Amino acid sequence: AKNAGRDTIRFFNPEMQATIDARAAMEAALRDAIRRRELQLYYQPQVNRDGRITGAEALLRWLPPSLEPIPPDRFIPVAEETGLILPIGAWALAQGCARLAGWQKEPATADLTLSLNVSARQFHQPDFVAQVWGQIKRFEIDPAKLKLELTESALIDRVDEMIERLHRLKGLGVGISLDDFGTGYSSLSYLKRLPLDEIKIDQSFVRDITHDQNDAAIVRAILAMSRSLGLDVIAEGVETQEQRAFLLRHGCEHYQGYLFGRPGPIEDFPAPLAGHGVQ
Ligand code: C2E
Ligand code: CA
Ligand code: CA
Numbered sequence: 001a002k003n004a005g006r007d008t009i010r011f012f013n014p015e016m017q018a019t020i021d022a023r024a025a026m027e028a029a030l031r032d033a034i035r036r037r038e039l040q041l042y043y044q045p046q047v048n049r050d051g052r053i054t055g056a057e058a059l060l061r062w063l064p065p066s067l068e069p070i071p072p073d074r075f076i077p078v079a080e081e082t083g084l085i086l087p088i089g090a091w092a093l094a095q096g097c098a099r100l101a102g103w104q105k106e107p108a109t110a111d112l113t114l115s116l117n118v119s120a121r122q123f124h125q126p127d128f129v130a131q132v133w134g135q136i137k138r139f140e141i142d143p144a145k146l147k148l149e150l151t152e153s154a155l156i157d158r159v160d161e162m163i164e165r166l167h168r169l170k171g172l173g174v175g176i177s178l179d180d181f182g183t184g185y186s187s188l189s190y191l192k193r194l195p196l197d198e199i200k201i202d203q204s205f206v207r208d209i210t211h212d213q214n215d216a217a218i219v220r221a222i223l224a225m226s227r228s229l230g231l232d233v234i235a236e237g238v239e240t241q242e243q244r245a246f247l248l249r250h251g252c253e254h255y256q257g258y259l260f261g262r263p264g265p266i267e268d269f270p271a272p273l274a275g276h277g278v279q
C-alpha cells in the first residue's frame with residue numbers, strides 16, 4: 001500500500017487492523033469484567049437551590065483490581081456495539097433499585113431520588129418496561145423516586161412507539177429525564193410530545209456560562225422554556241460558585257457537578273442528615 005497512487009482506494013491498512021484488535025480485546029476484557037463483578041455504580045449527589053442533597057445519579061465504573069477505574073466513555077461504546085450493554089444495563093437497574101430500597105428504609109434518606117442512565121439499545125428492548133416493573137416489585141421501592149435518564153438518540157427511531165413506551169413507563173410511576181439536553185436536534189414541537197418530567201442541561205453549556213454570551217443565552221432560554229412547559233431542570237457539570245450563581249439567578253432548581261460532589265462509591269456518599277447540605 002506504500003506506493004498506492006492517488007486514485008487507488010485502500011481498503012485496509014495496519015492502523016485499521018490495530019483498531020479492530022483493540023476493540024476485540026476490549027470486548028473480551030469487558031466480558032471477563034462482568035463475570036468477575038468488576039463493574040460498580042458510583043453515586044454523584046444532586047442538590048437543590050440551597051445545596052441540600054435531593055438524590056444521586058448512578059454512574060458506571062469499571063474497577064479492575066489494582067488498576068485505575070476505567071471511565072464509562074472508554075467501554076460503554078464497545079458495550080453498545082456488542083450488545084453487552086443489555087446485561088450491564090439490567091444489572092445496573094437491579095443495583096440501582098436495591099440502593100433505593102436501602103435508602104427508603106431510613107427516614108433520613110427516604111426521600112432521595114436515584115437517576116439511572118438508560119442506553120438507547122436498552123430502551124429499545126421490547127420488554128424494557130416489564131424489566132423496570134419487575135425490579136420495582138422485586139425491591140418494593142417507591143417508583144416515584146426512580147428517574148430514568150434517556151438521551152434523544154433513544155427517541156429518534158420509531159418515534160410513536162417510543163413515545164408510547166415512555167407513557168407506559170410513566171404509568172409505572174417512574175420519572176423520565178432527558179439527558180444532555182441541547183446537544184441534539186429536537187424541535188420544540190417534538191419535545192412537547194414527549195412525556196418528560198425533567199431535562200438535564202448539558203455540561204457543555206454550563207462550562208462557559210459565565211464568559212460565553214451564546215452559552216449564557218442558550219441556558220437562559222432552556223430555563224425559560226422548561227418553566228413554560230412545566231418541566232424540572234437540572235444543570236450538570238456545575239464546577240464553580242460563579243456558574244452556580246448564574247444558574248440560581250435564572251431560576252435553575254437542581255444542580256449536579258464537582259462543586260457539590262464527585263461521583264464515588266456508595267460508602268463515600270455524603271449522608272443527607274436533616275438540614276445537612278453539601279455546601
Ligand atoms: P452523563 O450521563 O452525561 O453523565 C455525566 C458525566 O459528567 C459523568 O461522567 C460525570 O462523572 C461527569 N461529571 C459530573 N459532574 C461533573 C463536573 O462538574 N465536571 C465535569 N467535567 N464532569 C462532571 P462519567 O461518569 O465519566 O460518565 C460518562 C457517560 O457514560 C455518562 O454521561 C453516560 O452517558 C455514560 N454512563 C455512565 N453510567 C452509565 C450507565 O449506567 N448506563 C449507561 N447506558 N450509560 C452510562
Ligand atoms: Ca446522565
Ligand atoms: Ca448528561
Ligand code: CA
Nearest residue numbers: 179180202203
Ligand atoms: Ca454526556
